[in-house]
Amino acid sequence: GAVVSQHPSRVICKSGTSVKIECRSLDFQATTMFWYRQFPKKSLMLMATSNEGSKATYEQGVEKDKFLINHASLTLSTLTVTSAHPEDSSFYICSARDGTSGMFGEQYFGPGTRLTVT
Amino acid sequence: LAKTTQPISMDSYEGQEVNITCSHNNIATNDYITWYQQFPSQGPRFIIQGYKTKVTNEVASLFIPADRKSSTLSLPRVSLSDTAVYYCLVGDIGRDDKIIFGKGTRLHILP
Numbered sequence: 001g002a003v004v005s006q007h008p009s010r011v012i013c014k015s016g017t018s019v020k021i022e023c024r025s026l027d028f029q030a031t032t033m034f035w036y037r038q039f040p041k042k043s044l045m046l047m048a049t050s051n052e053g054s055k056a057t058y059e060q061g062v063e064k065d066k067f068l069i070n071h072a073s074l075t076l077s078t079l080t081v082t083s084a085h086p087e088d089s090s091f092y093i094c095s096a097r098d099g100t101s102g103m104f105g106e107q108y109f110g111p112g113t114r115l116t117v118t
Numbered sequence: 119l120a121k122t123t124q125p126i127s128m129d130s131y132e133g134q135e136v137n138i139t140c141s142h143n144n145i146a147t148n149d150y151i152t153w154y155q156q157f158p159s160q161g162p163r164f165i166i167q168g169y170k171t172k173v174t175n176e177v178a179s180l181f182i183p184a185d186r187k188s189s190t191l192s193l194p195r196v197s198l199s200d201t202a203v204y205y206c207l208v209g210d211i212g213r214d215d216k217i218i219f220g221k222g223t224r225l226h227i228l229p
Binding site for chain 1: 156159160161162163164203205216217218219220221222
C-alpha cells in the first residue's frame with residue numbers, strides 16, 4: 001500500500017526557535033497533502049490543506065504566519081512551526097492524497113511527529 | 119461533510135465481536151462512509167469504506183441500513199491489539215477533499 005513518512009518522529013526545541021517537519025509520499029504522487037494537530041486524548045484537528053505548487057489553505061483559527069507550509073513537489077510537504085512556544089507542543093500528523101485516486105478516504109496518513117517545546 | 123455521532127468509549131473482552139455504531143442523519147446522496155483506526159502516537163489507518171448494505175474485508179465489516187442514516191463497524195473476535203480510537207467519517211467522494219475528524223470512539227479491549 002501507499003506509504004507516507006514523516007521526519008523527524010520526535011523533536012524537542014526551545015521556546016522561540018523554529019522547527020521544520022517533513023512529510024513525504026514514498027511510492028505515489030500526492031497532489032494534495034494535509035496537516036493535522038492532535039492534543040492528548042483529543043481528535044485530530046485539520047490545520048491546513050496544501051496543493052503542490054500553490055499556497056496552502058488554512059482552517060479557521062490557524063495562524064498561517066506561525067505554521068508555514070510548503071508543498072514544493074508532488075512527494076514532499078513541509079510544516080514549519082515558527083517561534084515555537086510550549087502551547088505548540090503537540091502531535092503533528094500529515095496525510096497525502098494519491099493524485100490518481102478520486103476516492104474520498106483514499107488518503108494515507110504519516111506516523112506523526114511529536115513536538116515538545118521547552 | 120455530514121456530522122457524525124459515535125459513542126465516546128466502549129469496553130469489550132478478547133474474543134468478542136465488537137460493534138460500533140455511528141449516526142449520520144444528514145448524510146447526502148453522494149456521501150460514502152469511511153472508518154479509520156488510530157493507535158496511540160500513530161497516524162490514523164484506513165479500515166473500511168462503504169456506500170450501502172454490507173462491506174467486508176479482512177479486518178472488519180461495515181453494515182449500512184437502507185436509509186443510510188447510521189452505520190455499524192463490526193470487528194470480529196477482537197484482541198488486545200484492537201484497543202484504539204475508531205473514527206467514522208462521512209463525505210462525498212467526488213467533491214470533498216479534506217477529512218474532518220469527529221471525536222471518535224475509544225475502544226478498550228480487556229483480557
